[in-house]
Amino acid sequence: MSMINIQDVTFSYTGKRLILKDINLTVEQGEWVAILGHNGSGKSTLAKLLVGLLEPKSGTIAIDGVLLTPDTLYEERKKIGIVFQNPDNQFVGVSVRDDIAFGMENLNVPREEMLEKIQFYAEKVGMSDLLEKEPSTLSGGQKQRVAIAGILAMQTKIMIFDEATSMLDPTSRNELMSYISTLHDEGITIIMITHDMEEALYADRLVVLKEGAIFEDAAKAILLRKPERFREARLDLPMALKIQSGLSKTDEKEKRVRDFLWEFVSAK
Amino acid sequence: MGIRFREVSYHYPQNHLQFHQAIEKISFQVSAKGEFIALVGHTGSGKSTLAQHMNALIFPTEGSVEIFGHSVTRKRNRKIRYNDLRKHVGLVFQFPEYQLFEETVEKDIIFGPLNYKVPLDEAKTIALKTLAQVGLDESYLNRNPFNLSGGEKKRVSIAGILALDPDILVLDEPTSGLDPEGKRVLMDLFQSIQFETDKTIVIITHDMDLVYQYTSRVLVMNQGKLVFDGTPEKLFRTAPLTEYQLSMPETIKVLQAINERLGLSIDIYQKTAEAAIQAIKEAVRQ
Numbered sequence: 001m002s003m004i005n006i007q008d009v010t011f012s013y014t015g016k017r018l019i020l021k022d023i024n025l026t027v028e029q030g031e032w033v034a035i036l037g038h039n040g041s042g043k044s045t046l047a048k049l050l051v052g053l054l055e056p057k058s059g060t061i062a063i064d065g066v067l068l069t070p071d072t073l074y075e076e077r078k079k080i081g082i083v084f085q086n087p088d089n090q091f092v093g094v095s096v097r098d099d100i101a102f103g104m105e106n107l108n109v110p111r112e113e114m115l116e117k118i119q120f121y122a123e124k125v126g127m128s129d130l131l132e133k134e135p136s137t138l139s140g141g142q143k144q145r146v147a148i149a150g151i152l153a154m155q156t157k158i159m160i161f162d163e164a165t166s167m168l169d170p171t172s173r174n175e176l177m178s179y180i181s182t183l184h185d186e187g188i189t190i191i192m193i194t195h196d197m198e199e200a201l202y203a204d205r206l207v208v209l210k211e212g213a214i215f216e217d218a219a220k221a222i223l224l225r226k227p228e229r230f231r232e233a234r235l236d237l238p239m240a241l242k243i244q245s246g247l248s249k250t251d252e253k254e255k256r257v258r259d260f261l262w263e264f265v266s267a268k
Numbered sequence: 269m270g271i272r273f274r275e276v277s278y279h280y281p282q283n284h285l286q287f288h289q290a291i292e293k294i295s296f297q298v299s300a301k302g303e304f305i306a307l308v309g310h311t312g313s314g315k316s317t318l319a320q321h322m323n324a325l326i327f328p329t330e331g332s333v334e335i336f337g338h339s340v341t342r343k344r345n346r347k348i349r350y351n352d353l354r355k356h357v358g359l360v361f362q363f364p365e366y367q368l369f370e371e372t373v374e375k376d377i378i379f380g381p382l383n384y385k386v387p388l389d390e391a392k393t394i395a396l397k398t399l400a401q402v403g404l405d406e407s408y409l410n411r412n413p414f415n416l417s418g419g420e421k422k423r424v425s426i427a428g429i430l431a432l433d434p435d436i437l438v439l440d441e442p443t444s445g446l447d448p449e450g451k452r453v454l455m456d457l458f459q460s461i462q463f464e465t466d467k468t469i470v471i472i473t474h475d476m477d478l479v480y481q482y483t484s485r486v487l488v489m490n491q492g493k494l495v496f497d498g499t500p501e502k503l504f505r506t507a508p509l510t511e512y513q514l515s516m517p518e519t520i521k522v523l524q525a526i527n528e529r530l531g532l533s534i535d536i537y538q539k540t541a542e543a544a545i546q547a548i549k550e551a552v553r554q
Binding site for chain 1: 309310311312313316363392414417418419444445446447448449450489510513514515518519521522525526529530532541542544545548549552553
């Protein structure tokens with residue numbers, strides 16, 4: 001049974017222009033999928049559909065074998081954690097502590113366990129000194145870390161990161177990426193929505209959206225061999241591949257560097 | 269002229285709900301013309317607090333900030349018209365939503381000039397001009413800013429500040445959330461504004477690639493202190509980046525990896541993929 005099964009999904013806000021058209025996508029348990037696309041390609045809309053914040057105009061979405069309907073939505077949402085780009089959109093509590101607790105409260109986590117988890121995940125994101133602060137007064141990057149702790153504490157089967165690193169400094173970003181790797185190792189299904197190619201290299205599979213439709217869907221190692229497809233989708237190539245594309249295929253010495261660069265992007 | 273920080277410290281009041289990093293004894297200056305500066309540092313390092321001093325949105329607890337000849341200190345000086353200082357230094361916030369509030373793009377852009385007593389006709393001409401400067405055509409004038417895409421909103425909020433014709437433009441994370449193309453377009457825009465008008469531009473960013481490619485000076489904040497002020501070259505060659513919680517630009521990372529693995533001695537300090545390719549070609553010939 002697939003963890004996520006999207007069939008023939010279309011979506012539009014106004015009824016006129018389709019934001020998403022004919023989306024078919026199946027994600028198995030434990031996969032790490034990067035969903036890539038230019039601004040306005042529909043990738044964030046897709047994330048909102050997955051967590052039931054929006055409803056498809058047509059088509060179906062099943063999470064862990066259960067179709068999303070108004071009746072099942074409440075239960076199914078507990079299986080998915082989502083971290084948004086702008087954490088201001090996801091704060092509800094009056095303190096950092098409350099905010100990390102919020103998701104767990106909905107899951108009826110016992111109080112003792114909840115307190116332990118708040119401490120554990122706050123430390124994980126480096127916010128344990130600021131538990132009593134009011135979230136609306138933190139810096140952008142700090143807010144994002146609180147939001148991430150709250151979602152991590154819910155220990156959901158699926159984690160969606162919707163451009164979640166775009167406001168983080170390089171160190172926090174590396175820390176988050178390595179933490180996501182740990183989640184992946186534990187069998188959590190990871191959906192990472194991004195337009196950062198360096199970040200996408202961590203995924204096993206790349207899904208490229210262009211103008212609301214799926215433009216490419218393939219294993220990372222396969223798709224990276226088709227650099228023109230990224231350009232056509234208005235995306236950048238990872239730096240190592242940009243450099244590789246300028247080196248000679250025939251010159252023995254340059255070819256050695258080419259081969260290494262290939263290894264470099266595949267190994268992440 | 270320009271901005272001069274003299275031993276500036278800022279502490280939030282004890283019972284203040286806000287947690288922002290205080291800043292400690294910061295001294296540096298920014299010229300009124302021709303600089304392209306990146307202000308970098310970990311989240312909560314005090315970058316935004318520092319930036320807000322640049323146009324007297326907040327006042328130093330100790331020390332002084334001289335903004336175009338007027339000394340801003342802890343005590344408000346009745347002789348200084350702070351709004352006039354803000355005309356010299358324009359601040360664009362990180363989230364355009366916090367800055368845009370009118371029902372049309374035109375109204376949003378003319379709001380600033382009208383506030384400074386610019387006649388309506390003239391303000392409208394300015395709006396058209398600054399909209400073009402940020403790469404949007406006049407069809408945007410009557411659109412609702414809230415229906416625009418993230419990148420378009422950013423441009424409109426920048427046009428609103430450009431309409432005041434500040435000497436110095438300070439932008440808080442202008443490229444975050446934009447796709448690679450959007451980033452490039454916006455950075456090229458800043459570069460051309462700077463080239464054409466000789467305004468000084470200060471950007472707050474976490475993107476080391478942009479710092480390296482576009483800017484000529486970097487200020488690094490670390491736990492409330494200004495720990496580095498120099499060229500990007502010097503930063504990446506000599507500064508303790510890990511301690512500052514920064515990283516190398518991608519070009520340098522990739523070239524470093526090649527050197528380590530293949531035992532080459534490529535000059536790793538290259539700003540673009542094209543330059544990196546040339547450096548590799550030269551190194552393998554030797």
